[in-house]
Amino acid sequence: MxxxxxxxxxxxxxxxxxxxxxxxxxxxxxxxxxxxxxxxxxxxxxxxxxxxxxxxxxDAHIDHCLLSELQALRCEGIEVHLATVQEHERAAYLWDQLDLRSKFDGLHYAAALGCSKPDRAFYRSVEAAVDLTPEAIFFIDDKAVNVAGARDCGWTAALWTGQQTLRALMDQQRWNVS
Incomplete structure (x- = not known):
């Protein structure tokens, strides 16, 4: 820069x-x-x-392997949402310019919610938007503090490092997709 x-x-x-x-x-x-x-x-x-x-x-780094795994879940009928800490313009850039709109069922971001991870209000706002119970949500994040915040809200959550597949993390956390 x-x-x-x-x-x-x-x-x-x-x-x-x-x-x-x-x-x-x-x-x-x-x-x-x-x-x-x-x-x-x-x-x-x-x-x-x-x-x-x-x-x-x-600053737009997309993990294409993860995106591919998420798309496979979507093909199985599982909703996939993006919950991120962004301001309005960057959220719009990700959603529209990078076309994440076609890859996710919803976008939930800090500026629209008025709070951010790991604040409990962030997770509760996402729950309300997707109309799911905490137990029905599987969440991944690359920051341990955000994973801990999700777990504190009753979500099944795992740290994303890219070292394991998404399915392996889901199995490890004993989260059932059905």
Whole structure:
């Protein structure tokens, strides 16, 4: 980011993320409303559009093996939802530009819910949206704290490291797909 755009990461962290990210990611402030003044201060030649385009395209890492496994579950009639900590524009980018819309049955994200993982309210909001009991949900995440949060809500949950297949994790957790 610093090499490609001239935006120093430590300054961006201090001026934007530390001061504004909580409000943005929880939907209480618009990304551009908070990012534009930060960029004007630390890197005035970089527009919000240029920065956001760079950020979103360079920070979108899809695990295609996992996505394939999830698609197999969908083909069996199991609903697959994406529950993520995103602000509105990035959620829209993932859903529409990366076409995750065609891969998942629903998107549940922090800015729309007003809370984020591992907050109990996040998991309860997702439960309500999908209309499932906690026991009917199998959840994977790449952060142990989020897995613990899901388990605290009664969800069957496993840490995703990419070292095992999704089916192996489901079996290991004794979660029955039927």
């Amino acid at each position: 610093e090499r490609d755009l001239g935006v120093p990461a430590p300054a961006l962290q201090r001026v934007f993320f530390e001061q504004h990210w909580d409000e943005v990611v929880h939907g209480r402030a618009a990304l551009r409303d908070r990012l534009a003044p930060a960029l004007a201060e630390i890197s005035p030649s970089v527009t919000c559009d240029a920065f956001i385009d760079y950020w979103f395209s360079n």
